[in-house]
Amino acid sequence: MRTLVIAEHSAGQLTAGTWSAVTAALALGAKTDLLVMGGVDASAVAQQAALAQGLDRVLLAQGAMFEHALAENVQPLITSLVAEGYTHVVADASSMGRNVLPRVAASLDVGMLSDVTHIVSADTFQRPIYAGNAIATVQSLDPIKLLTVRASAFAQALPHEHRCEVVAVEGGQSASNVRFVSEQLTASERPDLSSARVVVSGGRGMQSKENFALIERVADKLGGAVGASRAAVDSGFAPNDLQVGQTGKIVAPELYIAAGISGAIQHLAGMSGSKVIVAINQDAEAPIAQVADYMLVADLFEALPALEKAL
């Protein structure tokens, strides 16, 4: 048995989800390597990754073709590495992991398990289905197990003082069927939504984009991230990538504050794993009340500024 973790990085840092994926991988109980792919200089990221406790080796693949982690370009590399002797491949269920791993699975003629939340054994896993309304226990029958893991379900691996070995690997290709054109990333000083300790989310009840500043000010007081419901995103109050829910980000912070969010099934799927849930809503009967630990029935245009002041 040997496990390969697919690392992800942005702005020269491993993502929080990668550290969680390492924890999940180590729970499989096999020797674990981590693959860092990047443009011309990903070696600093590889050196950082080599500090993760429990890793056997860090594999570093550098080249312009890896720049934006296009699935078509990275799949040949991952497939060839896995074919050399890995039994398990683990990646964060981020947009990158979900994009790439199914392609690898098809190339190896094996199935894949998405969004694993619990590792029962080396071949048996739990994952939520039906918007988190059921938890399935699934046994993989394939010789190679491919999993994406839900970052919020696993603690982040700890760094330690000894670096493991960093080994250069080659492979991959510049696929002719796809070309990167551009990207637009939302710059934010706030912590990453998926790994933040506190998340403050607004819904349709915020009424406007301008009013979302009330959410941001409470989030900043708590050192938290800002989230949004689908209704808030669709109304243009917040950008797409802040959406929490079945089709957005899945979060499980210590504290989740939902302001002006009714609590549709699809939203609950993204946050009901939070440790403490606070709902601020004018409607005492809103479905969010069924999962909230603390429900404040109030006008959020009064409650949010008061909360900001009280913190």
Add this chain to the structure above:
Amino acid sequence: MKVLVAVKRAIDPNVKVRVKADGSDVELNGVKMALNPFCEIAVEEAIRLKEKGLASEVVVVSVGTSAAQEQLRTALALGADRALLVETNALLEPLNVAKYLSKVIDQEQPQLILFGKQAIDQENNQVGQMVAQLIGSGQATYASAVNQVDGQWVVEREVDGGSQVVALAMPAVVTCDLRLNQPRYASLPNIMKAKKKPLEIIAADTLGASVKEHARLLGVVPPAVRKAGINVGSVAELVDKLKNVAGVI
């Protein structure tokens, strides 16, 4: 040019599912089924491409039991030209579905294959990517805009932290995100017309796909129940509880 759209019959998104008493699976008997919402977005996109003159024919395909004919008729009522059902009673494992679909793609030779980004029942988010690999085409997952420029599909993707644009050679696989469009409703005349549109049934085992069992469902349990919360009367009381009882701030 031909656009193929893969669609799935799934539980209606507004239904609250229940786990069966014996823990073998969720209860689907007598439960309202529908076209998976992301597939609906894919169908809508194909029809819009046809309305813009960028597609000449929209073919919808589903893999599943004969009951999926209902969802194919829905897609036909929305504006698709014809439908194919790859009929099987087997459990729909993503790789097997992808293999059946890639055989259909070989026969149909579409220039664009549209998928929903995920089905809301099993939430795998895999089939589109697997098909792209099997047929050797480029993929754009989580699409929020699809355009055609100089003989390529230019697709904006929703990714963590923002958006990305990629250009794909034809044929290409695109999986649709929520923000791509707002699906239309089928009108009664179109529902009537859809009954006369061609719907071909293909027995799955005639496609020559090498399918096998990759995973076994051992059981299903409901998620842990959260203990009932309390109402707080004021912001001051809320802050006090968060500080002194929950200890999270």
